[in-house]
Amino acid sequence: MDQKEKVVSEKYIRNKTIVAFGIFVILIICSLLAWKWLQNQPREEGALRPLRKVLNANEIVFQNLYSTGNLSKVYPASKAAPRVRVNGDAGLADNFDTASWRLKLTRSPGDTLFITLDDVKKLPKTEVIFDFKCIEGWSQVTHWAGVRFSEFAKHYGLNDQTKSLYTGLITPDQEYYVGIDTKSMMHDQTILCYEMNGKPLPMNQGYPLRLIIPVKYGVKHLKRIGTMYFSNSRPKDYWFERGYDYYCGL
Amino acid sequence: MKKIVEKHPLAIRWFHWVNFPILCIMIWSGLLIYWANDVYKLGWNDKTILKFFPQSMYDAFKIPFRLAEGMSLHFVFMWLFAINGLAYFIYIFFSREYKLLFPNRNSIKESWLVILHDLHIRKTAPPQKKYNAAQRLAYTTIIFCGFLMLLTGLAIYKPAQLNWLCTIFGGYEWARAEHFIITIIFVLFFVVHVAQVVLAGWNNFSAMITGFEVVKLKKTETHIIPDQVPTEISVTE
Numbered sequence: 322m323d324q325k326e327k328v329v330s331e332k333y334i335r336n337k338t339i340v341a342f343g344i345f346v347i348l349i350i351c352s353l354l355a356w357k358w359l360q361n362q363p364r365e366e367g368a369l370r371p372l373r374k375v376l377n378a379n380e381i382v383f384q385n386l387y388s389t390g391n392l393s394k395v396y397p398a399s400k401a402a403p404r405v406r407v408n409g410d411a412g413l414a415d416n417f418d419t420a421s422w423r424l425k426l427t428r429s430p431g432d433t434l435f436i437t438l439d440d441v442k443k444l445p446k447t448e449v450i451f452d453f454k455c456i457e458g459w460s461q462v463t464h465w466a467g468v469r470f471s472e473f474a475k476h477y478g479l480n481d482q483t484k485s486l487y488t489g490l491i492t493p494d495q496e497y498y499v500g501i502d503t504k505s506m507m508h509d510q511t512i513l514c515y516e517m518n519g520k521p522l523p524m525n526q527g528y529p530l531r532l533i534i535p536v537k538y539g540v541k542h543l544k545r546i547g548t549m550y551f552s553n554s555r556p557k558d559y560w561f562e563r564g565y566d567y568y569c570g571l
Numbered sequence: 572m573k574k575i576v577e578k579h580p581l582a583i584r585w586f587h588w589v590n591f592p593i594l595c596i597m598i599w600s601g602l603l604i605y606w607a608n609d610v611y612k613l614g615w616n617d618k619t620i621l622k623f624f625p626q627s628m629y630d631a632f633k634i635p636f637r638l639a640e641g642m643s644l645h646f647v648f649m650w651l652f653a654i655n656g657l658a659y660f661i662y663i664f665f666s667r668e669y670k671l672l673f674p675n676r677n678s679i680k681e682s683w684l685v686i687l688h689d690l691h692i693r694k695t696a697p698p699q700k701k702y703n704a705a706q707r708l709a710y711t712t713i714i715f716c717g718f719l720m721l722l723t724g725l726a727i728y729k730p731a732q733l734n735w736l737c738t739i740f741g742g743y744e745w746a747r748a749e750h751f752i753i754t755i756i757f758v759l760f761f762v763v764h765v766a767q768v769v770l771a772g773w774n775n776f777s778a779m780i781t782g783f784e785v786v787k788l789k790k791t792e793t794h795i796i797p798d799q800v801p802t803e804i805s806v807t808e
Contacts, residue, residue, distance in 0.1 A: 325577040341781040372643040386732045393731040458608030564639030571731040
């Protein structure tokens with residue numbers, strides 16, 4: 322394959338050059354204007370609106386990849402970190418009364434169950450040892466145990482509820498809250514967790530019950546579940562309101 | 572009358588110049604993301620030669636506490652980077668442009684001769700078509716890096732659903748490190764590339780915009796090719 326050669330007039334060269342550079346400069350100006358336009362767009366839940374729209378579209382695209390059979394890599398217990406990183410305390414108020422805690426499970430308006438930790442512990446126990454991934458970019462192999470959400474849902478007759486698009490979780494003090502697509506809640510590795518490294522959850526890890534959901538970033542692993550509810554529209558989400566992606570699916 | 576060489580097809584110019592601002596945005600937003608867990612450094616044990624990145628750089632560019640903004644840009648412009656890159660790949664394949672671009676069996680040997688020539692150690696450079704041997708190797712490497720960028724990016728974006736991809740790259744933390752290293756390679760490539768374009772002169776640069784290069788008939792060089800008679804080859808860098 323060789324390059325084509327042509328003999329042309331100087332005028333031809335000059336005109337062609339002017340047109341090409343003219344278009345080039347116009348395209349540079351257009352792209353700079355487009356960038357400026359983007360920066361001046363109003364924000365939707367903390368993110369520039371056009372970017373937010375694409376993030377929402379990404380959710381639809383990557384939900385097609387999602388399968389409950391796609392598991393996060395699991396590790397032997399010996400690989401788990403003895404000292405687990407604590408990154409956030411939103412929703413973990415100091416004045417928490419452990420004795421009066423119940424998981425408030427809202428099956429539908431007016432139909433609320435109050436579930437004790439002992440009730441949860443009666444269900445089959447599942448261990449998950451996986452590489453916990455923070456949205457900040459670090460990760461750590463950690464060891465958790467609890468009841469699979471899918472088994473919990475079956476036990477408490479949540480057949481209709483788990484058909485709704487979203488599951489919402491709120492801490493007892495209402496300070497931290499997440500919304501998660503119910504399909505991800507039903508993942509085999511998603512557990513309502515009450516043990517870390519074989520011992521009851523420490524207070525700063527969300528005692529008595531937290532969510533462990535390996536198909537999401539750490540921001541969705543809500544510590545100390547107070548209320549659980551279901552909805553077809555997006556439940557409010559703490560980090561979503563601060564400009565992050567809603568889906569956060571891994 | 573003058574002679575011109577049709578050097579860069581319109582498609583190549585388009586892909587090249589569209590890629591530039593997209594890559595700038597991807598690297599910029601990547602920096603905003605990286606700041607939130609800036610653990611990489613050059614060094615050994617406790618010795619640090621270079622920390623990625625110094626606080627002064629973060630401050631100068633106002634990088635801290637913009638993770639959400641970085642992620643929103645990164646996960647939007649990733650589409651444009653991927654689409655532009657894949658379209659480019661399809662184009663060079665079907666247009667057979669890859670024959671001018673990919674290294675051939677002489678490229679590794681010849682690229683040394685090109686480097687020696689560029690450093691003014693050798694007087695002559697091996698004969699070439701559109702690109703010399705060093706360019707073939709450098710451009711092909713950077714295209715391959717673009718491809719790796721896409722794959723390592725996907726691996727850290729969906730490490731659970733694409734567990735197999737993440738495993739290929741050595742796991743989540745390695746994939747993130749590789750994604751970072753390739754970014755550094757891109758930046759280094761950019762520096763060398765711009766320096767070479769400046770050295771090559773206006774005619775060469777202009778061709779990336781107009782598509783053609785004017786052949787300066789007076790300025791010819793004699794290339795000595797071993798075991799061959801000296802041939803006159805016009806210089807088209």
